[in-house]
Amino acid sequence: MKRTSERKEREKENRKNDILKAAENIMKKNGLHGLNVDQIAEDTSLAKGTIYLYFKSKEEILGNLTVKARKLLLKEFVKIDKMDLNPIDKLREIIIANYKFYRKNTLYYDLVSLYEANHTLEETDEMYGSSNAITELVSKIAFEAKEKGELNENLDPLHFTMILWGTTVGILQMLKVRGALIESKLNITENQILDSFLELFFQGVKKK
Amino acid sequence: MKRTSERKEREKENRKNDILKAAENIMKKNGLHGLNVDQIAEDTSLAKGTIYLYFKSKEEILGNLTVKARKLLLKEFVKIDKMDLNPIDKLREIIIANYKFYRKNTLYYDLVSLYEANHTLEETDEMYGSSNAITELVSKIAFEAKEKGELNENLDPLHFTMILWGTTVGILQMLKVRGALIESKLNITENQILDSFLELFFQGVKKK
Amino acid sequence: MKRTSERKEREKENRKNDILKAAENIMKKNGLHGLNVDQIAEDTSLAKGTIYLYFKSKEEILGNLTVKARKLLLKEFVKIDKMDLNPIDKLREIIIANYKFYRKNTLYYDLVSLYEANHTLEETDEMYGSSNAITELVSKIAFEAKEKGELNENLDPLHFTMILWGTTVGILQMLKVRGALIESKLNITENQILDSFLELFFQGVKKK
Amino acid sequence: MKRTSERKEREKENRKNDILKAAENIMKKNGLHGLNVDQIAEDTSLAKGTIYLYFKSKEEILGNLTVKARKLLLKEFVKIDKMDLNPIDKLREIIIANYKFYRKNTLYYDLVSLYEANHTLEETDEMYGSSNAITELVSKIAFEAKEKGELNENLDPLHFTMILWGTTVGILQMLKVRGALIESKLNITENQILDSFLELFFQGVKKK
């Protein structure tokens, strides 16, 4: 009994993953807006109706991929958290990891960014959870930094967490949208901007 | 002759403005995604096809409104630039003005934000110009700050400009998307976040 | 062995009845077209596929219920046949009973009517039988009327049977579809129409 | 000006007619239920969206064809009304014309019948009008018959009209659904049934 339902569960997950995988590939080829359900159906050899059995709308598919992206991002952060580093250095590494993630997984980061910039997109509980998990990890580390006296005394760790996340998203977005322009016109590389940002950011964070 | 073409030019501008005005009103009611060309046609008493004589696509309408928004934003920044303040304080005031702008002109800020977050949206020369004007004002002030020795010596004024803009957009976006949640769950107000951000940011900027 | 198969048979019948009962209830709530197999499955706690083990199509379910309806209708007619009445008066009572049935059992009459109006719907042997049983009872009485000299001599009892059935269905259908309108616009009640119909009909039937 | 809008109007009507014509042909091939919008689009070389520009649903197409059918039927009745006949004979001819119409225009009569049997189908004003026109013609003649003393004195002309229409529809429906069966099993032709019906009906109508 249990075995059967477990298998079914697994198959169901597989099917969902097939759909997500297909959606991902399509978007990799055609961009976020190049996704369409007919194509997913064709690529998965599923009937269009079946897609709607697993996801109630195209947006839900995007939402699921966003969760996936956030989880991957979290995984990177968790790795860093496990390193033998001062909390404050972990946070620096987290920003760097975020940047690397954005460079390596363009699509995933586009999704993360999409949801960070759009209040119109609905977030399910799962999505909220995945977002929360990231914030919580960061805030955990922020509190540790505070305890270790690495944080400016006037800076509330929660505020700090939100600011870290907000500014990082903003910087990466800027690089995504204007990076090429900045490089060509101003002759500044993405890395230089990132370095300056880190410098500025942690300068402001430090205990005086 | 000239007179005629001038009048025509003026009428053309008027027509364009009517369309933009209508689009704006519609979005104020229904949000960015609530805009549709049929509605514009109806509200302006123009035929749908006529809209396309003035704008080559719906996106171009959004682009034009974005230019408008950026210009308004610039105007606020210019006001600040004219104040009798230290450069560094001007920059602080600029961030605050940006926040106020976002609170007062939700739609306009949504547009600004939309283009800051989307690399897929095409920017015309005019759009680029309006974006540039802002950056240039900020960078001008940044250079002044540098000259006055208000800036950390390691911090390049151009880097600083990009960072200021990127982080500010990021923070405002975060407030837009998660502000309500943060207020209710974490009991932190938007103003508190903004204050902490300013504190952190200018702490990091200051000459040591 | 026999016992077992009997039980199975009984269970099978029960299952069938459960399905029919559920379908009936759904249609009572939502009308003939409000019936859908998912709902039946839910209401019977059966899997959708299981429904198809008992009925080869949704139409077959409708067909079965129609048989049920026809049998009930026949029962009413049989009651009348057993009364101590002249054949011709039995026939009049049968039309009245038909009207009453239509008033009391809206759904059932809708089903009867559905099959009287649709040549596209397939009738199984059982369905044909149930339809036949009615016609045969009526024709039996028609022949008795003929023998008793109650029928116009030019009127063939079989013709008469078909006409009685056809016109009665037509009148009831008209009342179903336009009854409300007729009442409100023309100020004629269903009963008045029925009375006039009976009057006209049996006037035409009578021996001259 | 007027000319232009007139032409447009005519084109619009043509387009509507093209769609209706195509729908009709499809149904002639595949039956009432064989109609589908994709096929209409293909046969008219119109985009599916265009179909929905002219008709808000498939049902509306059916409704329009029903109006067309009713108008054709009315035309036949009007012809008869113009004949030099006693009112009562006109009514007899109307029933016969109805039968002929049903034999000649199976599809059209199916549509008429569909709406006579289904209370669930919505009728627009136009549909109601077309239905009304028929009833009014018949009732006009019925009143003339009354005046000429051709009608049984107890018979209200309005009641009579409804009864004529209801019973005729019922008889034709029966022939449509069971005609073949009756012919093969009972060896009675449609014409015989119709004759008997007319005989019975007008026997009951006559002034005593």
Next chain:
DNA sequence: TATGAATGAGATTTCATTCAT
């Protein structure tokens, strides 16, 4: 028998954009 996931046809809707006049 029983299950319920999968199918696939089709209706409907929405809209940005194009095009003939």
Next chain:
DNA sequence: TATGAATGAAATCTCATTCAT
């Protein structure tokens, strides 16, 4: 320029029916 009908892609939804387990 102005018009608005036409386009066509795509999303969404509904459901009867089938099929592998």
